[in-house]
Amino acid sequence: MPVPSPPTRPALRARYDARRSEVVATAAALFAERGYDGTSMSELTEATGLAAGGLYHYIEGKEDLLIAICDELLEPLLERAREIVAAEAPAVEQLRELVGAWVAHVVEHRHHMLVFTQERQAIERERRWRRVRSQRQAFERILDEVLARGEADGTMTFADRRLSLLALLGMVNYTPQWVRPGGRLSPGEIADGYCAMVLSGT
Amino acid sequence: MPVPSPPTRPALRARYDARRSEVVATAAALFAERGYDGTSMSELTEATGLAAGGLYHYIEGKEDLLIAICDELLEPLLERAREIVAAEAPAVEQLRELVGAWVAHVVEHRHHMLVFTQERQAIERERRWRRVRSQRQAFERILDEVLARGEADGTMTFADRRLSLLALLGMVNYTPQWVRPGGRLSPGEIADGYCAMVLSGT
DNA sequence: CACAATACCGAATCAGCGTTCGGTATTCGC
DNA sequence: GCGAATACCGAACGCTGATTCGGTATTGTG
Numbered sequence A, B: 001m002p003v004p005s006p007p008t009r010p011a012l013r014a015r016y017d018a019r020r021s022e023v024v025a026t027a028a029a030l031f032a033e034r035g036y037d038g039t040s041m042s043e044l045t046e047a048t049g050l051a052a053g054g055l056y057h058y059i060e061g062k063e064d065l066l067i068a069i070c071d072e073l074l075e076p077l078l079e080r081a082r083e084i085v086a087a088e089a090p091a092v093e094q095l096r097e098l099v100g101a102w103v104a105h106v107v108e109h110r111h112h113m114l115v116f117t118q119e120r121q122a123i124e125r126e127r128r129w130r131r132v133r134s135q136r137q138a139f140e141r142i143l144d145e146v147l148a149r150g151e152a153d154g155t156m157t158f159a160d161r162r163l164s165l166l167a168l169l170g171m172v173n174y175t176p177q178w179v180r181p182g183g184r185l186s187p188g189e190i191a192d193g194y195c196a197m198v199l200s201g202t
Numbered sequence C: 001c002a003c004a005a006t007a008c009c010g011a012a013t014c015a016g017c018g019t020t021c022g023g024t025a026t027t028c029g030c
Numbered sequence D: 001g002c003g004a005a006t007a008c009c010g011a012a013c014g015c016t017g018a019t020t021c022g023g024t025a026t027t028g029t030g
Helices: A010-034 A041-048 A052-057 A062-086 A091-108 A110-118 A120-125 A127-152 A161-177 A187-198 B010-034 B041-048 B052-057 B062-086 B091-108 B110-118 B120-125 B127-152 B161-177 B187-198
Strands: none
Touching: A010 A041, A010 A062, A010 A110, A010 B120, A041 A052, A062 A091, A062 A110, A062 A127, A091 A110, A091 A127, A091 A161, A091 A187, A110 A120, A110 A161, A110 B120, A120 A127, A120 B010, A120 B110, A127 A161, A161 A187, A161 B161, A161 B187, A187 B161, A187 B187, B010 B041, B010 B062, B010 B110, B041 B052, B062 B091, B062 B110, B062 B127, B091 B110, B091 B127, B091 B161, B091 B187, B110 B120, B110 B161, B120 B127, B127 B161, B161 B187
């Protein structure tokens, strides 16, 4: 098997997983700074402390890292979003929760997010990215449905609902480009500000 | 000189310039679709109809294309922005004009814009991009000054002016990712929508 | 027409990068 | 402690892709 499989012995499994996600996190930081193509595997090995071949005990190849990064980013966010909309609450309240969780997530994982947005054109184009793509779509769909519900029951008004959705996506996706950990505004304050702008018609 | 200099004979100069900007436009379209690193020079030569070495009569190297693309994008926009704020008009009106011109520009040059945002991390990091970087900063500064003027004279209110600026940047910069020429919304309608959200406190 | 300047060609070059693989050290399980 | 699984090493490989360069065709100019 060319695929590096995790160790079968349970005692080693924890260390393996920890080291692997350490590698992924390091890759995310480097990719975010220098770009995916702009980062060589040797820079990665240097940053992780491993030697050239050692990386391949944890990943199948460079692209594997990208997939892992996207997964770590989208999966928990999507799960949280599903939880929020599963609860019975007014649309406006759900939107606030969604945006709050979302902003907090992209701020905490801003390296992952920067990589995701930078490599977007590759992700949208190729077959093997179907899963990632559909996760993104699912999340956007949830957002849209909340907006639609709010519009339908009269608690939200939009000049154009789709444009409001796209504007929201733009704001939040751009956030990782400027936030600094420990910056002036907390993720919560940022999210509130975004909600206020989108809900301005209300 | 390794630099391909334009022909000195005036009769040829026009053809040369035309062909060069044709090459740049083709590169912008390819880069926007496949990414800068994801596009090989041979794909570019094929798309332009030139042969391998022929490109280098018009450009110094691959990176030269990136610089040209950014210049074609930012220079006219910045100039237009300076015109708008040079005129004496209420801040709100100037903002609408700015956003209108801006959205129209990124929609028309969405390929250029996609390349610019994708390669942002390279542009922000390296020395030789100082010019492009300062053009971007100058434009953002103009926007901020208009918002500040509006806030000062009481015609605009923001929960947090900086956040509103960043949100606006996010919305507009994201626009090229979803607009389609001849789409449902005109650039003007999009710009109006964005302004309404940012000025919602008013 | 003639000679420069210009436009373009395309095989060859050269560097960098991702990946492989045989080998060694370390660690767990009995 | 002994064997097997695991972790890691690092030189070597193959390939892609940007760039070069000597040469040829074309085009304005005197």
